[in-house]
Amino acid sequence: MTGxxxxxxxxxxxxxxxxxxGRYRPAFESLGGTADLxxxxxxxxxxxxxxxxxxxxxxxAGLPVPxxxxxxxxxxxxxxxxxxxxxxxxxxxxxxxxxxxxxxxxDGRQVGVAGTxxxxxxxxxxxxxxxxxxxxxxxxxxxxxxxxxxxxALDELAACDLRIALTxxxxxPDTLAGEPLEIYPFLGSYLLAEAIDxxxxxxxxxxxxxAGTERGMTAGGVHVRNVAQPVIRxxxxxxxxxxxxxxxxxxxxx
Amino acid sequence: MKPVDRTxxxxxxxxxxxxxxxxxxxxAAGPFAELALRIxxxxxxxxxxxxxxxxxxxxxxxxxxxEEFAGFHVHTDIALADTSLxxxxxxxx
Numbered sequence: 001m002t003g004x005x006x007x008x009x010x011x012x013x014x015x016x017x018x019x020x021x022g023r024y025r026p027a028f029e030s031l032g033g034t035a036d037l038x039x040x041x042x043x044x045x046x047x048x049x050x051x052x053x054x055x056x057x058x059x060x061a062g063l064p065v066p067x068x069x070x071x072x073x074x075x076x077x078x079x080x081x082x083x084x085x086x087x088x089x090x091x092x093x094x095x096x097x098x099x100x101x102x103x104x105x106x107d108g109r110q111v112g113v114a115g116t117x118x119x120x121x122x123x124x125x126x127x128x129x130x131x132x133x134x135x136x137x138x139x140x141x142x143x144x145x146x147x148x149x150x151x152x153a154l155d156e157l158a159a160c161d162l163r164i165a166l167t168x169x170x171x172x173p174d175t176l177a178g179e180p181l182e183i184y185p186f187l188g189s190y191l192l193a194e195a196i197d198x199x200x201x202x203x204x205x206x207x208x209x210x211a212g213t214e215r216g217m218t219a220g221g222v223h224v225r226n227v228a229q230p231v232i233r234x235x236x237x238x239x240x241x242x243x244x245x246x247x248x249x250x251x252x253x254x
Numbered sequence: 255m256k257p258v259d260r261t262x263x264x265x266x267x268x269x270x271x272x273x274x275x276x277x278x279x280x281x282a283a284g285p286f287a288e289l290a291l292r293i294x295x296x297x298x299x300x301x302x303x304x305x306x307x308x309x310x311x312x313x314x315x316x317x318x319x320x321e322e323f324a325g326f327h328v329h330t331d332i333a334l335a336d337t338s339l340x341x342x343x344x345x346x347x
Contacts, residue, residue: 007343239346240346
C-alpha cells in the first residue's frame, strides 16, 4: 500500500474445477506487491461441488492478502452451499459473506466489506413484484431478503474508512450492457443498488454478467464494477481507492 | 397431429431457436456447466460466441454446437479465458 491508497483486487466467475486447478495461482501469488485484499465475486465453481470448492480453496490458500468472497448461483447448483462455504473457510482461509460483513485493517485504516450473493428480479420500472403465484412472490421475497441483508451488513460498517459492497448478481443495469435485454431480470436487481445507496459504500463489485461491461454507477453515485472474468479479461482487476481524499474534499462516500 | 422431429432439420428460424434453447440446457447439464453463450441468428446462419476456460472446454462446446445445429450454417467465436496479470490499476474516484 502506498500513501492513502487502498488497493483492491477483484474477480468473479472463475468457475474452477479440478481440471483447471492452478490456473489463477501464479497471478494470485503476486498480489502481495499489488493489492491489499482480494475479492471473489461468486461463481467460484462450476457446479458447487465439494471437490470444486477444494480446487478454489487450494487456489487462494496462504495468499499474502486477505481473501473475501460471496457465492454465486453456480456455487449453489449441487445443493450444498454450506459445504462449499466450509471448505473455502477451513481449507482456503477465505472469509465468505452472506448478509454479513468483515472489517480489515489496511495500513492503519479500517476497510469494510459487506457481501451477499444477491439475486435477480430486474431493475426499477422493469422488475418483478410480490404479486400473483406463490412462486413469483417467493422469487421476489428471496431477492429482497438478500438485499436487506446487504443493507444491514453495510450499516455495521458505518465507522469504516472505506466500505465495499460485494455481490454476485448486479445492482445496476449499466454493467449489463452487452447482455441481451431479455435476460436482465436474471442478472440482477435494483434492490441491491437501493441497499448499497442506503447503507453507503465507496465501491460495489459484482460478477455474473459475462457479456456485460465493467463500469457502472448506482442512482446514489456509488461506483459499480463488474469483475466477471470474461469481462475484465485478466486474472483480476485492480482498483485504487482514496477514502481520506473523499472525506477531505467534502464528497459523499455514497 | 404430425409428430415433431427434434433431430433433423427444417430450416425455419423457429426450429433454430428451439435448438438454441436445447443447446443451452445441454451445456448447463454437462461437465462445464452453463457457459454464458451468446447465440444469435444472422440471416440463415447461427453465430455462437463464448469464452471457454480451457481448450478442452472449447472443444466440448464446439462439438455440442455442431451436433445441436446439424444442418445449419454455423459461425463460432469461442475465445479462451485470459488469466494474465492486469497491466495497470484503475483509480476509482
